[in-house]
Amino acid sequence: DAKTTQPNSMESNEEEPVHLPCNHSTISGTDYIHWYRQLPSQGPEYVIHGLTSNVNNRMASLAIAEDRKSSTLILHRATLRDAAVYYCTVQGSARQLTFGSGTQLTVLP
Amino acid sequence: NAGVTQTPKFRVLKTGQSMTLLCAQDMNHEYMYWYRQDPGMGLRLIHYSVGEGTTAKGEVPDGYNVSRLKKQNFLLGLESAAPSQTSVYFCASSSAGYQVAGQGWMNQPQHFGDGTRLSIL
Numbered sequence: 001d002a003k004t005t006q007p008n009s010m011e012s013n014e015e016e017p018v019h020l021p022c023n024h025s026t027i028s029g030t031d032y033i034h035w036y037r038q039l040p041s042q043g044p045e046y047v048i049h050g051l052t053s054n055v056n057n058r059m060a061s062l063a064i065a066e067d068r069k070s071s072t073l074i075l076h077r078a079t080l081r082d083a084a085v086y087y088c089t090v091q092g093s094a095r096q097l098t099f100g101s102g103t104q105l106t107v108l109p
Numbered sequence: 110n111a112g113v114t115q116t117p118k119f120r121v122l123k124t125g126q127s128m129t130l131l132c133a134q135d136m137n138h139e140y141m142y143w144y145r146q147d148p149g150m151g152l153r154l155i156h157y158s159v160g161e162g163t164t165a166k167g168e169v170p171d172g173y174n175v176s177r178l179k180k181q182n183f184l185l186g187l188e189s190a191a192p193s194q195t196s197v198y199f200c201a202s203s204s205a206g207y208q209v210a211g212q213g214w215m216n217q218p219q220h221f222g223d224g225t226r227l228s229i230l
Contacts (some may be wrong), residue, residue: 029213030212030213030214031213032213032214032215032216034216034218036219041223042221042223042224043113043199043201043221043222043223043224044152044199044201044219044221045221046218046219046220049218051212051213087151087152091214091216096142096154096157096167096216097154097216097219098154098168099144099151099152099153100151101149101150101151102151
């Protein structure tokens with residue numbers, strides 16, 4: 001599976017948009033991009049996934065670069081409850097995901 | 110619905126002891142997974158199962174065994190616990206993936222339990 005690179009930590013102010021970047025330069029043409037987040041003392045939860053087109057759901061938006069070597073998770077209005085570790089994963093032909101170290105998002109009131 | 114339930118939530122073992130962690134899901138999911146998470150790190154896949162009676166090795170399978178005798182349950186066994194196995198263990202389940210024409214294999218979202226915190230002295 002393709003390796004992903006994310007910043008270790010990011011900060012955002014409450015009620016402002018947050019853009020969480022992820023690089024996956026070795027991604028192949030049919031690999032899906034998945035995002036999960038892990039709130040403190042909880043298991044990870046699914047956020048969003050996509051292949052080529054930008055995707056939106058009730059939690060977030062996923063913007064995928066045209067060459068697919070990077071993607072950005074967008075939280076439109078960060079709340080204190082969005083403070084978590086965000087994991088970007090690239091799923092290849094294997095039926096499993098590989099999680100990296102993720103980005104610790106801190107939301108400031 | 111309870112979703113994914115892990116038992117126990119906490120456990121302390123002595124080196125050399127054995128134990129079994131239980132994962133139960135009530136979503137009729139085909140796939141189930143066991144991960145471990147060490148402090149400050151991401152999740153690493155131990156074993157997974159794509160259906161009742163089937164299991165496969167993940168990234169870090171050594172020292173662990175698994176069984177999927179019933180579709181709703183996935184058991185993780187530690188044969189002889191070692192301090193290096195001190196970790197938080199997460200179970201997850203998902204619907205079966207599928208091939209999207211011209212777009213590759215699509216894994217369904219995984220649903221996670223709240224974890225089992227295991228300390229081995």
